[in-house]
Amino acid sequence: MKNLNDETVIITAAILLILCTLLCALWLYRIRLYALMIDFPRPKHRVLIERNVMISMPDGTKLATDIYRPKSHHKYPVILIRTPYNKSGRLQPYRQMSELFASQGYAVIVQDVRGKYRSEGKFYPYAYEALDGHTTVMWAGEASWSNGKVALVGLSYPGSCAWLAARYKSPYLRTIITMFTTQDTYSVWVDDGVPYLKGPLTWLAKYCGKKENKRLTAKHLEPVLWHLPVSDLDALTVKHKIPFYREYLTHIRPDSFWEEISGHQGVGNLDVSAYIIGGWYDPFLKGTIEDYQRMNKAPENSKNHQSRLVIGPWAHNPAQKFKGIELGKNANFQSLLLSSLEWLDIWLKEKKHAMEGISKVRYFIMGKNTWEESTEWPPQNSAYEKLFLSMEEKDFNHLNGLLSSSPPETTQKNRFTYSPRDPVLFRGGYLMRTDSWIAPIVQDEIIARDEVLIYATPPLEEDLVYAGDAKLILYVSSQAVDTDFSAKICDVYPNGKAYNLSSGFIRMRFRESLERPEAMEPNKIYRIEITLKAVANAFLKNHRIQLQITSSDFPVHNRNLNTGLNCETTVELKEVEQTIYTGGQYESHLLLPVLKNH
Numbered sequence: 001m002k003n004l005n006d007e008t009v010i011i012t013a014a015i016l017l018i019l020c021t022l023l024c025a026l027w028l029y030r031i032r033l034y035a036l037m038i039d040f041p042r043p044k045h046r047v048l049i050e051r052n053v054m055i056s057m058p059d060g061t062k063l064a065t066d067i068y069r070p071k072s073h074h075k076y077p078v079i080l081i082r083t084p085y086n087k088s089g090r091l092q093p094y095r096q097m098s099e100l101f102a103s104q105g106y107a108v109i110v111q112d113v114r115g116k117y118r119s120e121g122k123f124y125p126y127a128y129e130a131l132d133g134h135t136t137v138m139w140a141g142e143a144s145w146s147n148g149k150v151a152l153v154g155l156s157y158p159g160s161c162a163w164l165a166a167r168y169k170s171p172y173l174r175t176i177i178t179m180f181t182t183q184d185t186y187s188v189w190v191d192d193g194v195p196y197l198k199g200p201l202t203w204l205a206k207y208c209g210k211k212e213n214k215r216l217t218a219k220h221l222e223p224v225l226w227h228l229p230v231s232d233l234d235a236l237t238v239k240h241k242i243p244f245y246r247e248y249l250t251h252i253r254p255d256s257f258w259e260e261i262s263g264h265q266g267v268g269n270l271d272v273s274a275y276i277i278g279g280w281y282d283p284f285l286k287g288t289i290e291d292y293q294r295m296n297k298a299p300e301n302s303k304n305h306q307s308r309l310v311i312g313p314w315a316h317n318p319a320q321k322f323k324g325i326e327l328g329k330n331a332n333f334q335s336l337l338l339s340s341l342e343w344l345d346i347w348l349k350e351k352k353h354a355m356e357g358i359s360k361v362r363y364f365i366m367g368k369n370t371w372e373e374s375t376e377w378p379p380q381n382s383a384y385e386k387l388f389l390s391m392e393e394k395d396f397n398h399l400n401g402l403l404s405s406s407p408p409e410t411t412q413k414n415r416f417t418y419s420p421r422d423p424v425l426f427r428g429g430y431l432m433r434t435d436s437w438i439a440p441i442v443q444d445e446i447i448a449r450d451e452v453l454i455y456a457t458p459p460l461e462e463d464l465v466y467a468g469d470a471k472l473i474l475y476v477s478s479q480a481v482d483t484d485f486s487a488k489i490c491d492v493y494p495n496g497k498a499y500n501l502s503s504g505f506i507r508m509r510f511r512e513s514l515e516r517p518e519a520m521e522p523n524k525i526y527r528i529e530i531t532l533k534a535v536a537n538a539f540l541k542n543h544r545i546q547l548q549i550t551s552s553d554f555p556v557h558n559r560n561l562n563t564g565l566n567c568e569t570t571v572e573l574k575e576v577e578q579t580i581y582t583g584g585q586y587e588s589h590l591l592l593p594v595l596k597n598h
Contacts, residue, residue, distance in 0.1 A: 031099050038334045041341070043103030045070035051088070052118055055111070057128075057135050064118035065136070068098040069107035075147040077174075077348035078140040079108045081154055082133055082161040084116045084123065084207055097337075104341060106348070109140055113161065117211060125208070125244045126160065126185055126261035133165025141172025148172055149348045153340075155179040156316065160188075163263030163291075166270055175347035177340055179277040180316050182287025183264035183294070189248045191557060193510040193517070194484070195568060197233075198225060198555035199283060204245050205237045213238065225555045228571040249568045253514050267294045273306040275343045277336060279314030280366065280501075280535050281438040289377055289534055296360070296376075306355070308343075309377060310336070311363045311536070315439050325440045325499060328369035365465060366501075367491070367538030378468030378534070382593040387545070389455050389474075389582040389589060400453040401582065403545055403590060408583030416451050416550070418483065419575040420559045423552035424451050427500065440499040443490055446548060447498065453580060456492060456546040460539055467536035468593030470502060472547070474528050475586035479576040481519040481564035482509045486553045487530050489590075491537060492544035504532035505557060509564075519564055525581060547590055551578055 031043050048071040054062040066087050070076055079101055085092050087110040098108040114132055115123030133152070141148050150172045152162035159181030166176055182188060189200055202221060206213045216237070224236045231249050234242040251257040259265055274295055278288035289309070298304035314320075318333035343358075345351045359373035374380060387403040391412040400414050427446045446452055472487045486505045490498040509517040511528050520526065539545055552559055561567050562574040582588045 031103050035100060035103070038337060040100060040338060041104060043100075044105055045072060045103050047071065047099050047102045049099075055136055055139050057114070057121075057132050061114060061119075061121040063111050063114060063120070063132065063136070065109055065111040066094075066098070067107065067109055068095075068102040069145055070102060070105060075145055076105055076107045077149040077151070077344070078143070078146050079106050079151050079153050079344065080111070080133075080136060080140055081109065081158055082111045082113050082129065082136065082165070083154070083158045084113050085157075086117050086212070087112050088117070100337070101341065101344075106344065107140075107143075107145055109136070111136060115210065123208065123210070125157075125204075126164065129161045129261075130164040130167050130263075133161050134168035134170055137165055137168075137170040137173055141170065149174045151175045151177065151344055151348055153177040154181070156181055160185065160263070164261070166272060167263055167266055169270065169272075173272055175343065176272060176274040177277070177343065178274060178288075178291070179336075180279060180282045180284060180288070180314075180318070182284050183262060183267060183291045184258075184287050185262040186254050186258040187287040187290075188284055190252050191505055192507075193252050193514050194505060194507045194557045195230070195249055195252055196283075196556060197230065197558045200248065201225070201233055201237060201245065204234065204242045208242055208244065228561075228573075230558045230568045252568070264291070264294060267291075267304065268298060270295075271298075271303050273303045273347055274308075275340065276307060276309050278309070278311045279316070279318060280311065280364070281313070281315040281440065283316060283438055285311070285533055292361075292377065308358055309361045309363075310339070311361075311377075311534075312336075313364050313366050320439060322440050324442065324497065325366075326369070327364075327366065330369060330371060331364065363467065363536050365467065365536045365538055367540055367543075368463075368465065372467075372536070378593055379595060381596050382466070382468050383596060384471075384591040385594045387457065387547075387590040387592060388587060389547070389580070391582060399456055401455045403455050403457045403547060407587045407589070411584035411586055412582045414453050414580045414582070416453060416578055417575060418451060418551035418562070418578050420552075420561050420573045421575070423554040423559050424449055424550045426503075426553035426556045440501070443498040443500060443546075443548070449550075451550050453549040454546065455549070456544045459494070459542045459544055461541065463538055463540050464545070465536075465538045465595040466592050467534075467595050469534045470504075470532040470593060471591040472504065472530040472532065472549075472589075473591065474530065474549070474588045475525055475581040476528060477523050477525045477579045477581070478508070478520060479522050479578075480508075480560075480562040480574065481522060482507070482560065483520070483562050483576060483578065484508065484551050484557070484560040485528065485530065485578070486550055486557075487532060488548040488553075489532055489535075490546040490548065491539055492546045494542045498546050501537050502532040502535045503553065504530040505553060506530050507560060525586070545592070549580060 050067040053065045094110045112119040114121040114128045154162040159178035163183045234245040276292045278285045292309040295304045295307040313331045361374040361377045388407040390408045391401040488503040489501045492498045562576045
């Protein structure tokens with residue numbers, strides 16, 4: 001029996017030894033395995049990691065920084081990422097990505113921004129990112145293992161950190177890669193005078209402290225969002241005031257507050273290339289496209305003019321999977337890792353010949369699930385086509401009218417009641433009960449509401465592809481002195497399921513100007529224009545184009561209370577009747593940017 005026990009111990013020890021050996025081998029070769037999985041080049045270098053190197057800022061505050069670099073005495077170009085999301089966090093892929101790029105011959109720096117995790121100081125959104133980022137760029141350019149060429153890289157807030165640091169025009173900065181963000185900080189928080197609500201409140205409540213508030217969930221936040229006034233929601237969410245929340249709600253128009261924490265004002269003087277990446281379902285897409293357009297306007301001899309734009313079928317978290325929509329293998333965001341490496345090789349390793357193969361604009365057409373190239377955005381082969389709103393031939397379920405190529409001859413009216421007590425929820429993202437970002441979602445619960453007007457084309461006889469910003473021209477009246485109108489374009493499949501594509505919003509007091517808000521005259525008819533967020537989509541044969549019109553998309557934006565008073569600081573509510581006019585002298589219509597010869 002003793003011999004049997006001894007043999008069992010020996011066998012067990014041998015198995016454990018084999019397992020440990022295999023685990024060690026997997027750990028040692030993890031970068032190579034991951035590179036193989038995502039079709040990334042085979043690692044060329046072993047990676048050395050230095051953790052929590054403290055870099056001093058001009059005021060003496062020290063920022064914690066992790067450095068990943070090839071295990072060699074040579075000098076290498078530098079990639080800098082600055083983040084409020086924990087540079088060493090297990091749920092953040094910083095280590096994985098850093099080791100991957102370091103294995104290709106780059107030194108990768110990941111830094112906790114001021115006041116976050118292991119860095120000193122106090123965090124206040126955007127306030128310190130320009131100078132702190134520039135100081136770190138200078139430090140990286142002069143480090144003993146650096147060849148003096150630095151790239152700023154970031155997704156979301158880290159992307160804003162990149163744009164802000166670039167304002168100082170460091171001689172070491174060679175290029176920027178930004179994803180799902182914008183130079184214009186105002187447009188992240190406020191939509192042409194209308195504050196975004198759930199997104200900013202959630203972000204500030206979760207990330208304004210030293211560490212992430214992991215106890216805050218959508219379930220916790222949902223009842224809070226219904227409270228008024230909006231200006232007090234921070235204290236209801238986290239039991240204390242959040243200074244930046246209070247600030248942004250009092251600056252709903254562009255002013256010096258936003259200029260100090262934005263990067264778009266001095267873009268013309270940057271002289272640095274940028275690889276700009278956005279997603280059709282990213283809430284910041286409008287700003288992302290404007291970033292590229294600002295950069296591209298620079299003279300041809302400016303490096304700004306060498307910038308490139310990529311837009312794919314992604315949400316703000318590009319790893320988010322969409323349900324019910326088939327996008328194909330080409331939609332995988334991981335392919336951007338390889339193109340980002342190629343971009344860095346061009347600007348940090350002087351492989352300039354490779355620029356010839358990179359189109360100015362590359363965009364994904366959903367529905368066809370293909371990538372297309374263009375010399376500009378919107379594509380040069382797109383042209384607006386009119387689809388008129390009509391109440392005639394209402395032969396589809398839940399329809400209030402048709403979208404037609406010809407306008408009705410006589411004036412028609414469609415009415416609905418908008419009550420701020422029971423606003424239409426935005427079905428397509430920022431959902432009340434989930435933590436998800438914007439995504440294509442079936443619209444059944446929206447279509448069933450009386451407060452939503454639905455217009456649609458008959459089933460299409462052939463594919464129709466559009467790419468760009470759609471515009472909705474509406475003739476409207478209201479019983480209110482101020483109210484909102486929102487619109488959404490959806491793709492209706494042959495099985496009847498409608499998925500959201502693009503949306504737009506207008507607060508009537510700002511219909512003419514942000515600088516000079518103007519009240520409405522009750523029941524007076526106004527012509528308004530709503531711009532819907534850019535998208536590229538193929539409405540396939542037998543699909544229908546659907547337009548939704550209502551007066552809220554809560555909780556994306558705060559509710560208009562219909563009183564004409566400040567919607568952020570007051571609590572009084574008013575129910576009103578809204579009217580949409582079509583036909584005759586009121587040719588309400590949708591302008592769809594259709595791709596020709598496609």
